[in-house]
Amino acid sequence: MWKEISEVKVSDGTALLRVDGEFKVLVTLGYRGHLSMWRILHLELLVGERNGLVKLEELRRHVLGDDLERRMSAADNPFITLYSVVHELCVALVMDTVIRQVQVLRQGRWKDAIRFELISDSSMSSAQLSQDGEIDSAGLRTPGLKIIYWLDFDKNSGSSDLGSCPFIKIEPGSDLQIKCLHSTFVIDPITSKEAEFSLDQSCIDVEKLLLRAISCHRYTRLLEIQKDLSKNIQIHRAPGDVVLQSYMDEPDFGNKKKDNRSESRDHEGQEVLRVRAYGSSFFTLGINIRNGVFFSSHHITLLLILH
Numbered sequence: 024m025w026k027e028i029s030e031v032k033v034s035d036g037t038a039l040l041r042v043d044g045e046f047k048v049l050v051t052l053g054y055r056g057h058l059s060m061w062r063i064l065h066l067e068l069l070v071g072e073r074n075g076l077v078k079l080e081e082l083r084r085h086v087l088g089d090d091l092e093r094r095m096s097a098a099d100n101p102f103i104t105l106y107s108v109v110h111e112l113c114v115a116l117v118m119d120t121v122i123r124q125v126q127v128l129r130q131g132r133w134k135d136a137i138r139f140e141l142i143s144d145s146s147m148s149s150a151q152l153s154q155d156g157e158i159d160s161a162g163l164r165t166p167g168l169k170i171i172y173w174l175d176f177d178k179n180s181g182s183s184d185l186g187s188c189p190f191i192k193i194e195p196g197s198d199l200q201i202k203c204l205h206s207t208f209v210i211d212p213i214t215s216k217e218a219e220f221s222l223d224q225s226c227i228d229v230e231k232l233l234l235r236a237i238s239c240h241r242y243t244r245l246l247e248i249q250k251d252l253s254k255n256i257q258i259h260r261a262p263g264d265v266v267l268q269s270y271m272d273e274p275d276f277g278n279k280k281k282d283n284r285s286e287s288r289d290h291e292g293q294e295v296l297r298v299r300a301y302g303s304s305f306f307t308l309g310i311n312i313r314n315g316v317f318f319s320s321h322h323i324t325l326l327l328i329l330h
Contacts, residue, residue, distance in 0.1 A: 027106065037064065040102070044224030045069055045113040048105065061095045063088040066109070070116045072124070072227045077116055087112070114195050115165050117224050121193055122168060124229040136313045137233070138174065142167035142194050167194020170233055173240075173315030189315075191220065191236040193229075203232065209239040210246060212269055212294060234312075238294070241310045242269070245296045248308070252298065269294040 030041035041047040049065040052058055066088060070077045079087065091108060095101035125139055143166055171190040189206050196202040203220035211218040218239040220232060245267055252258050252265045259265050296308040307320040 027110070040105070041069075042106070042110070042113075043069065046109050048109065050105070059096070061092060061101055061105075063091055066091075068113065068116065069225050070113050070120070070227075071225050072120055076225065077120070110199060111165075113224070114199055114201065117201055117222065117227065118165055118168070118193075118195070120227045121222070121229055122166075124227065125168060125170060128230055128233075133230075133233075133313075136172065136174065138171045140169040140171070142169060142192065165195055167192060170229070170236075172233065172237060173313075175314040175316055189236075189240055191233065193222065193232075205236055205239070207240070209236070209243045211239055212242040237312055240315075241312070242267075242294045244310060245294055245308070249296055252296075258298065264299040266297045267294065268297050 027042055028040055029043040030039070030047075032039040036053075037049055037051045039047065039049050046066065046068050048063060048067075050061050051064055052061060066084065068077050068079060087109075091105055094104050094108060098104040122141075129137060129139065169190045169192050171188045173189055192202075192204045192206070194202060201222055201224065203222060205218065205220060209218045210216065218236075220236060222232060249265055249267045294309070297305045298308065300306050309318050310316070311318055
């Protein structure tokens with residue numbers, strides 16, 4: 024448990040425990056005259072989104088505090104009990120926020136571009152989330168979620184289901200830590216290594232996570248095409264004939280990356296493949312962010328390029 028605690032401070036008879044992205048709590052001994060009883064002096068949740076942290080209603084906060092004090096007084100290790108109860112609450116709040124944000128995206132600008140599935144547990148079984156934002160299966164305990172994108176993959180493959188579409192999965196792992204996993208191997212264009220995904224639980228932004236997943240997927244697909252074209256001696260005759268270009272190629276990108284890595288995330292998704300046509304003339308090949316379909320500056324199909 025202690026590896027999950029970000030900060031512990033003991034001062035003037037009180038102990039402050041903090042778990043980044045979840046909660047901080049101030050406790051003391053000697054409640055109601057009993058030296059062995061813990062009292063919750065202050066509890067603050069650190070789960071939130073762009074408009075601020077989650078606020079528990081006063082009544083619910085008092086009920087939670089009383090429940091924690093009762094459980095801690097009867098526990099052999101009161102701090103494990105404290106962490107377990109509040110951590111489980113925070114995980115549920117995170118997933119509630121994720122599901123709510125996804126419903127908003129589906130009803131707004133990502134309508135018809137993404138679909139969702141609720142995941143009831145770590146197995147492959149899942150409960151369907153209505154595309155109108157209604158949960159079809161009730162009683163699920165802290166479900167996970169699949170965000171499925173590039174739905175045109177099914178049309179291109181002739182399939183009628185979503186099995187071939189890429190997705191990013193957000194769910195509590197076996198250790199009850201929130202995990203974000205992509206359905207396929209994708210490369211981070213910034214690190215050139217396998218992309219790792221996570222949520223900032225104090226400022227949950229599902230759309231930002233989705234855009235990053237799509238950006239990494241686009242970059243990975245274009246990188247694969249670049250490698251194939253570089254082997255074609257009719258297309259790749261000299262250095263610079265086939266170039267994967269992105270915002271990272273800007274002269275001052277290195278300084279931006281060092282100063283504020285988060286700012287570079289705002290430019291994700293601008294990768295294009297530049298292929299020399301003749302002389303100093305190039306055509307560009309990109310991927311549509313909403314449907315995953317290739318597009319070219321000269322309307323040249325991918326099949327023509329590869330052959």
